[in-house]
Amino acid sequence: MNLRVPGPTPLPPQVREASAADMINHRGPEFRELLGAVVADLRHVFQTDNEVVIVTGSGTGGLEAAIVNLISPGDRVIAATCGVFGERFAAIAQAFGAEVINLAAPWGQAIDPLELEAALDRTPDAQLVLVTHNETSTGVTNDLRSLAEVVRARRRGGRPLLVVDGISSVGAIPLPTDTWECDVVVTASQKAWMAPPGLAMLSVSARAWEAMERATCPRFYWDLRAARRYAERGQTPWTPAVGVLYGLRVALQMMRTEGLEAIYARHRRVGQRMREGARALGLELFASPAYASDTVTALRVPSGANGEALVTRLREQGVVVAGGQGKLKGQVLRVGHMGYVDVGDIEQVLEALGRALALG
Amino acid sequence: MNLRVPGPTPLPPQVREASAADMINHRGPEFRELLGAVVADLRHVFQTDNEVVIVTGSGTGGLEAAIVNLISPGDRVIAATCGVFGERFAAIAQAFGAEVINLAAPWGQAIDPLELEAALDRTPDAQLVLVTHNETSTGVTNDLRSLAEVVRARRRGGRPLLVVDGISSVGAIPLPTDTWECDVVVTASQKAWMAPPGLAMLSVSARAWEAMERATCPRFYWDLRAARRYAERGQTPWTPAVGVLYGLRVALQMMRTEGLEAIYARHRRVGQRMREGARALGLELFASPAYASDTVTALRVPSGANGEALVTRLREQGVVVAGGQGKLKGQVLRVGHMGYVDVGDIEQVLEALGRALALG
Numbered sequence: 078m079n080l081r082v083p084g085p086t087p088l089p090p091q092v093r094e095a096s097a098a099d100m101i102n103h104r105g106p107e108f109r110e111l112l113g114a115v116v117a118d119l120r121h122v123f124q125t126d127n128e129v130v131i132v133t134g135s136g137t138g139g140l141e142a143a144i145v146n147l148i149s150p151g152d153r154v155i156a157a158t159c160g161v162f163g164e165r166f167a168a169i170a171q172a173f174g175a176e177v178i179n180l181a182a183p184w185g186q187a188i189d190p191l192e193l194e195a196a197l198d199r200t201p202d203a204q205l206v207l208v209t210h211n212e213t214s215t216g217v218t219n220d221l222r223s224l225a226e227v228v229r230a231r232r233r234g235g236r237p238l239l240v241v242d243g244i245s246s247v248g249a250i251p252l253p254t255d256t257w258e259c260d261v262v263v264t265a266s267q268k269a270w271m272a273p274p275g276l277a278m279l280s281v282s283a284r285a286w287e288a289m290e291r292a293t294c295p296r297f298y299w300d301l302r303a304a305r306r307y308a309e310r311g312q313t314p315w316t317p318a319v320g321v322l323y324g325l326r327v328a329l330q331m332m333r334t335e336g337l338e339a340i341y342a343r344h345r346r347v348g349q350r351m352r353e354g355a356r357a358l359g360l361e362l363f364a365s366p367a368y369a370s371d372t373v374t375a376l377r378v379p380s381g382a383n384g385e386a387l388v389t390r391l392r393e394q395g396v397v398v399a400g401g402q403g404k405l406k407g408q409v410l411r412v413g414h415m416g417y418v419d420v421g422d423i424e425q426v427l428e429a430l431g432r433a434l435a436l437g
Numbered sequence: 438m439n440l441r442v443p444g445p446t447p448l449p450p451q452v453r454e455a456s457a458a459d460m461i462n463h464r465g466p467e468f469r470e471l472l473g474a475v476v477a478d479l480r481h482v483f484q485t486d487n488e489v490v491i492v493t494g495s496g497t498g499g500l501e502a503a504i505v506n507l508i509s510p511g512d513r514v515i516a517a518t519c520g521v522f523g524e525r526f527a528a529i530a531q532a533f534g535a536e537v538i539n540l541a542a543p544w545g546q547a548i549d550p551l552e553l554e555a556a557l558d559r560t561p562d563a564q565l566v567l568v569t570h571n572e573t574s575t576g577v578t579n580d581l582r583s584l585a586e587v588v589r590a591r592r593r594g595g596r597p598l599l600v601v602d603g604i605s606s607v608g609a610i611p612l613p614t615d616t617w618e619c620d621v622v623v624t625a626s627q628k629a630w631m632a633p634p635g636l637a638m639l640s641v642s643a644r645a646w647e648a649m650e651r652a653t654c655p656r657f658y659w660d661l662r663a664a665r666r667y668a669e670r671g672q673t674p675w676t677p678a679v680g681v682l683y684g685l686r687v688a689l690q691m692m693r694t695e696g697l698e699a700i701y702a703r704h705r706r707v708g709q710r711m712r713e714g715a716r717a718l719g720l721e722l723f724a725s726p727a728y729a730s731d732t733v734t735a736l737r738v739p740s741g742a743n744g745e746a747l748v749t750r751l752r753e754q755g756v757v758v759a760g761g762q763g764k765l766k767g768q769v770l771r772v773g774h775m776g777y778v779d780v781g782d783i784e785q786v787l788e789a790l791g792r793a794l795a796l797g
Contacts, residue, residue, distance in 0.1 A: 078461075085460035085679055096680055097457035100445035100633065101438075102757050133635060134494050134658065135675035141658040172657045267676055273460065275493060275635040275678035295655075297532045298494065298501040315495035316627055318635035318678055319445055320456055397462050 079425050082399040083213045083245055083373040083413035084136075085267040085274050088324065089331060092271055092417075096324040103319060109311025111322055116308070118329035119278055122337065123247060123262060125254035127280045130304045133318045136244040136265030139277025141169050142299035143240050143261045147285065149293040150174030152204040155196050155237070157188040157224065161214035161402045166207045166242055173294050178203070184215050184405065185375075187368040190223040197227065203237040204288075211246035214402045216364040216375035216411065218250060225257040235284050244268055248332065249344045249372045249415040260285040266321055269344075269372065271328040271416040275318035281305075344371040347414045347423055354427035358434060363409050372415035375401075378408055379434070390433040396426050439785050442759040443573045443605055443733040443773035444496075445627040445634050448684065449691060452631055452777075456684040463679060469671025471682055476668070478689035479638055482697065483607060483622060485614035487640045490664045493678045496604040496625030499637025501529050502659035503600050503621045507645065509653040510534030512564040515556050515597070517548040517584065521574035521762045526567045526602050533654050538563070544575050544765065545735075547728040550583040557587065563597040564648075571606035574762045576724040576735035576771065578610060585617040595644050604628055608692065609704045609732045609775040620645040626681055629704075629732065631688040631776040635678035641665075704731040707774045707783055714787035718794060723769050732775035735761075738768055739794070750793040756786050 119129045154175040156167035159182040238260040248269030260282040267274035303314040348371030363375035378384040384407040401409040479489045514535040516527035519542040598620040608629030620642040627634035663674040708731030723735035738744040744767040761769040
């Protein structure tokens with residue numbers, strides 16, 4: 078099968094093999110070495126000198142970890158959203174008692190930095206700004222550099238913090254964490270990282286560590302301060318998904334070998350070929366072309382066609398794509414192209430798409 | 438290495454091989470089948486007609502899921518503790534705003550049902566009783582049958598609920614969930630289940646589902662109501678640790694083939710051999726003999742010996758055991774014997790222990 082959903086992504090054979098190793102003591106020397114190697118490589122890909130913390134959970138778990146460590150009930154939080162995952166991030170903040178100011182761009186569009194500027198001016202006491210770098214539900218990559226610049230320019234006394242959902246971007250699309258002054262960046266093992274699902278990874282700035290000391294939201298499992306303490310002795314507070322870490326270590330070695338610039342260029346090539354090929358088939362992109370993502374492409378289901386039937390027909394040809402989420406159910410097809418992917422995989426998708434469309 | 442920590446436990450070759458399979462769409466038909474098969478087998482081992490929910494996280498994550506779904510801030514919770522993990526369970530309840538009544542037995546002893554009875558009489562408004570079935574830090578198996586009977590006899594209007602940490606017991610030591618009327622039982626994939634870490638599994642009674650509707654503790658990632666909704670279509674709300682599920686499916690098939698009674702008998706044999714052999718070496722059990730666990734044995738470090746040096750010396754001989762936790766640091770050795778283990782593994786441990794002790 079050519080697995081082309083926006084995660085879990087396919088595993089390279091070396092990663093699969095590594096994932097099959099037997100267990101070790103997560104409080105012993107082999108684990109210390111494993112965790113150290115993975116964190117060092119993660120920091121390289123995050124382009125950060127900040128600490129990177131690994132928690133066992135999904136990407137959503139990583140988003141929850143960011144929220145519960147940084148807010149106190151009643152805190153004002155600006156959530157810049159343009160799709161399902163932005164809304165989820167906002168919903169998590171709301172669930173834990175934040176007063177969420179929702180800055181919503183139309184789905185398919187990117188968040189406008191000028192609107193974020195205005196929202197920050199209206200909300201000078203905002204504690205956090207939540208941004209989804211790459212919105213997987215619509216195939217939009219937000220202009221995080223500009224959004225981060227807006228936050229930076231309006232930051233007073235260390236507020237607000239910029240908290241980025243980089244789940245489907247880090248490791249595939251440039252996100253220089255430190256240059257853009259992102260306080261927390263969240264990602265997950267089953268996306269650009271070519272590893273199985275089970276781990277979320279978060280970079281945490283000095284400002285964010287300080288904020289955690291003041292935040293009163295109840296937390297235990299996701300308490301990043303505990304993770305930081307245990308990291309000093311090469312451990313995690315709770316038993317981690319060791320097998321996923323085995324896979325991630327090997328995947329990171331592959332990423333080091335390929336090099337960040339080459340990885341970004343490959344994702345650009347793949348994204349471009351997907352978009353060109355889809356247009357050549359008469360399909361329309363859901364995302365505004367200027368912000369079309371290089372990791373996920375959302376295609377409008379042609380009028381008269383049935384979205385779910387198209388997904389099924391593609392599967393019959395060995396290509397697994399995702400349908401639409403939330404209010405886009407039945408209206409878009411989503412093709413994932415991050416991690417272990419090259420242009421040849423996309424050619425297969427396009428051929429299958431052509432046949433599926435021809436069948437009506 | 439003979440990995441004899443109390444989790445992660447060794448993986449059978451079949452489980453390792455299964456864990457190396459490539460990824461699938463977690464919203465597709467293969468996943469639905471995978472989840473269905475795993476849940477059916479889990480219910481068999483839990484001996485329950487209740488729903489069993491799978492979350493991605495460690496055992497501690499599973500305990501947190503139980504707490505945040507069942508309490509409202511200010512709720513009174515009786516935590517019956519006799520070691521590190523009981524205290525952790527109590528600490529989670531406290532972190533999320535419960536008023537915790539700590540019913541602590543001396544470490545090495547089991548919780549006295551009569552004391553639980555008295556605590557329940559003093560606290561007629563207790564919403565939950567938390568019990569650690571098998572206390573991994575001291576090697577004690579509590580008499581859950583009697584404790585559950587005490588709770589059952591004092592339950593009025595559906596309260597209190599009995600919430601059991603069965604992390605290092607279910608699948609190795611009898612825990613008939615329904616017969617003993619346990620409302621929530623929590624366990625984790627890397628213990629008796631012979632699978633890699635990354636998943637926690639919880640059985641949830643009808644009473645517990647009802648209680649969730651009233652509980653006001655904030656929750657999102659761990660919200661078991663979301664898990665229940667998604668389970669209806671063969672999915673999990675967030676991307677699960679698919680590779681761990683692959684392994685768990687195969688491990689459960691092995692457990693079905695062996696049969697529950699045979700599994701329990703094997704753990705009894707293994708536990709007994711470990712205790713006899715240790716005594717023959719002149720070592721003293723930390724646990725009260727009547728409650729010594731068949732999944733973990735805690736041995737007192739002989740006076741004059743150095744606990745950490747013993748752990749290192751055992752490792753040099755290919756046997757990996759754990760030291761003491763919390764106030765038992767340096768005072769005990771802990772040998773795990775649950776899951777993929779038989780008497781031969783214990784003979785190896787005993788031989789290595791003999792040599793390590795002889796070296797002084």
